[in-house]
Amino acid sequence: MSDTVEVAERVEPAPAGRPSRSILRRIGEAFLRRREASVLVVAVALGVYFASASEAFLTQPNLVNIAQATAPAAIIAAGMVLVLVCGEIDLSVAAVFALAPFNMHYLTDYYGVPILLAIVLALAISALIGFINGFITVVFRVPSFVTTLGTAYIVIGIVLTTSHAYPAPIPEAATETIRTWFGASDYAHLTWCLLIVASFHVLLTSTRWGLHTIAVGGNPLGATEAGIRAGRIKIGNFMMVATLGGFAGILDAFRINTIDPNLGGGFGIMFTAVSAAVIGGTSLAGGSGTVIGAFLGALVLAELQNGMNLIGISANPYFLILGAAIVVSMIANVYLSRLRRAGRV
């Protein structure tokens, strides 16, 4: 092995060899330093594996399937990352996911509100639920796990009572264009998802809001001492994740062309979003996380479910793999960040 390397070096002009190697190394190091790197590798590896195992995997309809499975979780995860980074969690977002399309339906069909305005109002109500989550957590100092557990059940209760647990059709008022834009077309999910992920990535990494979110989660006392209003940051992030949850719910209602009270599976989509965030390298302890990582985490989960389905593995071991992925990625996350701190990577 070493012989061939030496030969290769001798044959090639010496000055060309060295810099290219150091560039490679630098790329390697920069790659390791990025938290998203490992989950990107997993996402690509899974893609390659399933593509080789099943011809159907890379077909256009299947890619649309994967995109539509990735998008709601990734959209919610984008907001969830901010909530997690500032040291909180929102368990109620799946309930909001189910509520928002119903609110759209009630407003248009019972109150005659124009459909676009109804969508906006449904999102505003979602944001209000986020505000309540944040307010209770910040002002009454109830741990957000408990606050949002409570609001989750309340909101699920509201959905089931008002809908009598029956699905509702998409409002007649929704024109073809609106249906297309809000999730009925093949690429609506993906487009919204990428837009949202990109904006939230910028929000977290390149704005004051993002920096303060990290500060509040990383050193709550210190951030307050520096004059950052931690309560405002937290409430704002709760509002954002709830709004995204409502939006993802509306997208999904348009996609399946019905408004289902079980949309979001009670807590299901919320846990998928948290899993995606965690697999993507977000720490539940607060202070660190990446939106792009969470997007890739959601992609990995969607690939797994879709791919296993295609190659004929029953859906049951999916949870086995999901659980293992969470545990392994968390261990890797803790270990890698320790390495990073020690300055070895």
Place this chain on the structure above:
Amino acid sequence: MAAGGANGEALRVEHVAKRFGGVTALRDVNLRLNRGEVLGLIGDNGAGKSTLIKIICGFHQPDAGKIFVGGEEVVLKSVDHARTLGIDTVYQDLALVNELSVYHNMFLNRELVRWPLLSNRRMRRLAQEHLEDMGVNIPSVDDEVAKLSGGQRQAIAVARSVYSDARILLLDEPLAAMGAKEGALILDLVRDLKDRGEVSIIIIAHNYGQILEVCDRINLLQHGSITFDKASSQTSVQELTDLVVAEYRAARTSRLRPDPSSNARPTPRA
């Protein structure tokens, strides 16, 4: 402006008192900090040092007493308000965020922004210049603060306060949990600041040797009031140690010999 301003008074505290529920943290504190001066504040744990610092920096509001900044009476409403008057604190916990880079920490909550985005390049450059200017050596301003040593972290916290135009700097136990080398780094930094004469500093510390080295004057806080005020040149480590130990002995004997008149309320702890 009051007469105090003319003869270079940075800060004066008059008859300040503070209670927390049933506990008297500060009984009657009188303290004066001259412009460009470094004042060492010592006292046993629970003497009220941190409470006093938190009152001066606007975190707590005193129950009684007056505070003068540059000779003018002020009522400090909040930390932000105190900061606008040039009073800044470097807390024991430093208020640094491990997960953020050095330069983001330097500009924490005072970020330079080209809306809506952070002006990272400008903050980076300014942080670098300022740290070099202050003689603070760190590998890179891009590093996460978590990577740095205790002394470097302290230095960054001090540099941040100075950079934010602090005229009165409160250092809350900057030497605690610091090795000899790192302690020296902080003392050098304080000395540099003193030589520039732009900042007046109050240092809380337990290591009397180090504090005498760098401070112009020493105040001892006991049972919620200042009981000792001397220039560093006129006192010694021995005298300061004796004072604090004597207090401890007195407290101990009074505890051993129960006083029938009192309901045995212990020494107030802040």
